[in-house]
Amino acid sequence: MDWEERIDAVWAEASGEMVGDEVIARIDAIAAERGPGDARAEFERAGARDSAGREAEAVELYRRALELGLDDEHRPQAVIQLASSLRNLGEYDEALALLHRERELSAGGVYGDAVAVVEALVHASAGRPAKGLSVAILALVPHLPRYHRSMTAYAHDIADADT
Template identity: 35%
Template sequence: MTDELYDELDRIFAARDRDDMAPTIAALQPIYQKHPRDARVLYETGGAYDTAGDESTALGFYERAIAEGLDGDLRRRCFLQYGSTLRNVGRLDDSLAVFARARAEFPDSVALGAFEALSLHAAGRRDSALASLLMLLADHVDAEDLNRYKPAIRGNAEYLASLDEPTSGGAR
């Protein structure tokens, strides 16, 4: 049944119109009613609500998908969408916590790193955001004109990240 279920989810998403998610959400509702604890169903339903602009509904689905054991690349994508949606609704500390957890589980994910940088920036941690992006460049971009400067890029990233760290007096 799981293969048929996931094939149906794939068909629904192949036919979606990002500008009008109502038909997609309507197609997902009976599947969700039949499989309310299936992690992928929860994730895909959350994503549909998120794309439709109903972020508060999406958050609950993302949380439940993770709790129900979503795994692999879908888990990574769910973390990214969940953390990004938390940022979009102004829950910046929660967003950063989700990205920290996600990056611990998926340390090589460039996409997670990029969206974490957006949350750092939104939280007013601009130096850390830039540092994070510089580290992504150093760690994941192989370009002849960049490679010789990677130690300098990493050093600058470490310096920038230190600027956002609390000082002994508690100020930033």
């Protein structure tokens, strides 16, 4: 198996379970094959810690992976996961800044709805549930068969209800 397949195999075996030290060790061992300067390896190490509830450790590794430069498939994932970890740590402003930048970078990309979902969660966690609901509704509007105009208007109307 190649590197990617071995990483995928570890994640597949861990599916549905709380990630612990064993999964982290396995991911770290595979990641080490690429060395400390590899963005993708750092991303996988971050994800293992994130899945184990070690958000503070994951945040530093996600940042390093992004600094090293991830491809267009993994960069949005890293930003989403980093923002989610920051949300869990109460760093709402930084999480939102990352998500807004990613939305601009990958406008129309496959992770656009995931960015919106995490943004909605950040707003809700920050005590702005109406703003979070507004973001979620706006993300759903393009998927609706009808009612685009009215749902967009409703979403904008409730956005400021938290103030």
